[in-house]
Amino acid sequence: MREKVVEIRGLEKSFGDLDVLKDVNLELYKGENLVVLGKSGSGKSVLIKIMVGLLKQDSGSMNVLGREISTLKTKELNELRLRIGFSFQNSALYDSMTVRENMEFPLVRNVKNLSKKEITMKIEGLLDSVGLPQSINQMPSELSGGQKKRIGVARTLILEPEIMLYDEPTAGLDPITCGELNALINQVKDEYNTSSIVITHDLTCAKDTGDRVAVLLDGEFNAVGTFEEIFPNAEDPRIKSFYDYNFINS
Amino acid sequence: MTEKAADRKPLLSKKIDKFFAGLADAWNFVLRFFKELFVPPYEFKEVIHQCYRIGVESLPLISLTGFIVGIVFTNQSRPSLAEFGATSWLPSLISIAVVRAMGPLVTALIAAGKVGSSIGAEIASMKVTEQIDAMEVSATNPFKFLVVSRVIATTLMIPLLVMYTDFVALIGSFLSVNANEMVSMTTFFVQVFESISFLDITSSILKSLLFGFTIGIVGCYKGYHSSKGTEGVGRAANAAVVMAMFLIFIEELLVLQIVNAIRAF
Numbered sequence: 001m002r003e004k005v006v007e008i009r010g011l012e013k014s015f016g017d018l019d020v021l022k023d024v025n026l027e028l029y030k031g032e033n034l035v036v037l038g039k040s041g042s043g044k045s046v047l048i049k050i051m052v053g054l055l056k057q058d059s060g061s062m063n064v065l066g067r068e069i070s071t072l073k074t075k076e077l078n079e080l081r082l083r084i085g086f087s088f089q090n091s092a093l094y095d096s097m098t099v100r101e102n103m104e105f106p107l108v109r110n111v112k113n114l115s116k117k118e119i120t121m122k123i124e125g126l127l128d129s130v131g132l133p134q135s136i137n138q139m140p141s142e143l144s145g146g147q148k149k150r151i152g153v154a155r156t157l158i159l160e161p162e163i164m165l166y167d168e169p170t171a172g173l174d175p176i177t178c179g180e181l182n183a184l185i186n187q188v189k190d191e192y193n194t195s196s197i198v199i200t201h202d203l204t205c206a207k208d209t210g211d212r213v214a215v216l217l218d219g220e221f222n223a224v225g226t227f228e229e230i231f232p233n234a235e236d237p238r239i240k241s242f243y244d245y246n247f248i249n250s
Numbered sequence: 251m252t253e254k255a256a257d258r259k260p261l262l263s264k265k266i267d268k269f270f271a272g273l274a275d276a277w278n279f280v281l282r283f284f285k286e287l288f289v290p291p292y293e294f295k296e297v298i299h300q301c302y303r304i305g306v307e308s309l310p311l312i313s314l315t316g317f318i319v320g321i322v323f324t325n326q327s328r329p330s331l332a333e334f335g336a337t338s339w340l341p342s343l344i345s346i347a348v349v350r351a352m353g354p355l356v357t358a359l360i361a362a363g364k365v366g367s368s369i370g371a372e373i374a375s376m377k378v379t380e381q382i383d384a385m386e387v388s389a390t391n392p393f394k395f396l397v398v399s400r401v402i403a404t405t406l407m408i409p410l411l412v413m414y415t416d417f418v419a420l421i422g423s424f425l426s427v428n429a430n431e432m433v434s435m436t437t438f439f440v441q442v443f444e445s446i447s448f449l450d451i452t453s454s455i456l457k458s459l460l461f462g463f464t465i466g467i468v469g470c471y472k473g474y475h476s477s478k479g480t481e482g483v484g485r486a487a488n489a490a491v492v493m494a495m496f497l498i499f500i501e502e503l504l505v506l507q508i509v510n511a512i513r514a515f
Contacts (some may be wrong), residue, residue, distance in 0.1 A: 052387045078389040092384035096372075104386035109291070159388065 003030040005195045006051065006165055011020070011060035020046050022219035023059070028197055034080060035198045035210030037242070040218050044199040045089070046068055047164045052198075053077045065162065082110055085161035085194070086156070089168040091138040091152035099127070100136050103155050110159060126154040130184060142233055145179035155204065157192060164188060164196040170205045173216055182208040203243065215239055272410050274450060279311065279471050279473050286394050293399045294363055304365050308411060312358060316415035319356055320422025324346060330431065337431055341441035344423040344485050350452050353416040358461035361408055362494035368471040369400050370490030373473025374483040384473075387492035401466035408462030416454075455508045468494040 006028035020043035028034050038044045048175045049055040050062055055070055062069040067080050070129060082153040092101050107114065114122075127133045130150040149169060155165065166185060170178040182205050188194055198209050206213050207227050214224040216239050223230045234240045251376050259267075262502055331337045373396055385392040424438045471489040476486035 049383075054383055054386065081387055081389045084387070086384070086387040087382045088384055090379055092380040094376075094381055094384070095379070105385075106390060109390045156388075187410070 001182070004028065005030050005061040005065055006197070006213070007061075008047075008065075009061045011047075011053040012058045012060060013043070013050065013055070014058060019219055023209075024216075024219070024221060026214055026221060026224070028195055030195050031189070031193065032211040033185065033196045033198060033209050035200060036216055037203070037206050037213055038216035039201060039242075044201075044216055045167050045220055047216070048086070048197055048199055051083055051165060052084055052140055055086045082131070082159055085156035085157050085164045087153050087164065087166045087169060091140070091145075091148035093143075093148055093155070094149060095140045096111065098103050098139055098182075099132075099143075099151055100142075102140070102151065103127075105159050106155065107158050116135045120248060122158060126157055127151075129187070130154045131180075142209065144177075146180065147175070149181055150184060153188065153221060157188065160192065163195060164192075164194045166196060166198045166200075168199055168201075170200060170202045175204075178202065181205075185209045215242070236240050253424045261514045265451055269461055275475070276471055279474070280411045280467060282393065283385075283397060283467060287395075287402070291394075293395050294434070296395055296399040299400050301407055301509060303408060304361075304403050305402075305407035307372050308407075310365055311364060311412070312357060312411050312415055313418050315356060315360055316353070316418035319352060319415075320344070320348065320419035320424075321426050323352065323419075324423040324426040328426075333348060338433075340427050341433070341438045342432070342445035343422070344427075345420065345442035345445045348416050348419045348423070351502070351506075353419060354412045354458050354461060355498070356411045356419075357415045358408060358458070358465065359495060360464075360500045361404070361411065362465050363402060363491055366490045366494045367487040369404075369466065369469030369471040370418060371483055371487035373397075373470055374476035374486035376478075377474065377476055378479055390509050393474075395471040399412050399465075400470055403461060404466030404469075405462040408465065409458035412458040412461075420446040421502065428436070449509065450511065453505065457501070460505070461498050464497045464501065469499065 004027050007116060008024055008026040011021055011024040036044050036047065046055060050057050051064055051069065056189045064080060065083055072080065079233060094105065098180060104119060107119060124133060125135065127136055130153060132147055134243065135143060136149065143151065146150055161174055169181050169185060173181065185198060186209055189196055198205065200206060210227055213227050213230055214221045215230060222236055223239060230239065234243060307309060324340060327343055328337060331339055382392045385395060420442060424435060427433050427438055472486045472490040472493065476482040
């Protein structure tokens with residue numbers, strides 16, 4: 001039986017009168033890439049923000065790596081956060097720091113007794129693996145959108161997380177860069193042995209990176225399975241229109 | 251109270267509720283600062299970096315302003331004193347005015363404009379672009395890194411800037427007095443130091459510490475609680491300046507009352 005690293009049961013979250021997540025149930029298994037697909041504003045990002053304690057659920061259970069998120073104290077939550085990597089939609093690189101300082105930031109604060117040489121080796125190794133070794137001394141403002149995303153992923157990987165959460169990794173990028181990002185997501189899974197949740201509304205990204213796909217519509221998961229099981233012969237008109245828009249209209 | 255009943259509350263009542271909620275929020279923010287201040291880990295490197303940004307990078311502006319204030323205040327005071335044949339009192343008058351009030355006030359107002367707005371805008375923009383969230387998910391305390399370091403830096407640097415402004419303003423004043431009354435530097439500064447007391451200097455430094463703390467904490471608070479995307483960044487910067495200036499005047503008034511009471515006692 002496959003090991004579950006994330007288990008969500010009956011999760012609910014609303015903002016004022018707006019019910020964003022209604023009775024959400026989902027599992028992430030060790031070593032898999034799970035793509036969460038949904039329209040903008042469907043609550044996909046809210047889901048992973050609850051997973052790292054940036055938001056709190058109203059009810060239900062969110063169990064990550066054997067810990068119930070809502071019951072954790074700050075110190076315990078921070079310990080768990082070290083095992084989860086979060087790649088933000090807009091990369092969220094610290095714009096007053098160079099790429100090197102961006103990558104050092106989480107490392108020097110969470111891993112003690114590392115020499116300067118070890119830190120540099122680690123940073124250079126990760127920049128190599130995301131294909132941007134030359135960017136080490138650049139400022140984020142000097143990088144393109146795709147480069148920022150890659151550096152964002154590299155910064156996240158520096159703490160060697162067991163779970164990777166990607167928030168809209170291909171949003172706002174050209175198709176070629178999207179393809180490179182999708183390849184990077186698969187590379188991260190293989191090289192670093194991570195389990196990942198990829199939040200996207202891009203079906204190409206879902207097809208290329210997802211071992212399983214979960215479709216979030218109206219605050220609930222309407223379909224969970226492999227890409228081929230869900231698309232292209234979906235019966236639910238909402239899922240079908242999603243597929244048609246991505247693969248026919250565009 | 252039910253949600254519908256809350257909706258029916260008159261506008262004034264809602265505004266009062268919002269005001270007190272904001273006040274409580276700000277109070278909690280200040281309390282959190284003091285709580286985090288004494289708990290390790292300490293961000294020494296960031297404090298030094300911020301001290302440099304706030305202190306050293308403000309020097310040109312402070313120098314120019316302080317110098318002009320010294321000259322202008324001396325030239326404005328001269329005619330009034332001349333009417334009584336008391337222009338020889340100019341150094342005393344200027345030193346008391348500069349050390350007791352003008353130095354701290356001018357420095358604090360300039361710092362509120364330059365430093366307060368930059369802190370507010372920087373933190374607000376970090377919030378809008380999820381950089382603060384990124385710190386939090388990497389198990390780093392953004393409050394300690396961003397807020398505590400900046401508030402410590404403003405609290406430490408504003409008194410130093412005030413002392414520097416006092417000095418530059420007195421030099422400006424001396425040049426004016428020297429040119430018009432032919433007073434030597436020694437005579438000028440002897441008169442300056444004879445006129446100011448220990449209480450003047452300590453109250454000026456303590457007041458500057460308070461101003462520095464206010465500029466830092468208001469800038470950070472407004473930045474940390476910004477919303478509405480990029481529009482919120484501008485609003486945070488603006489609110490940081492306006493609120494800090496307003497509080498600085500209130501603090502000036504309060505400190506003046508306390509110091510006068512001590513003086514009378």
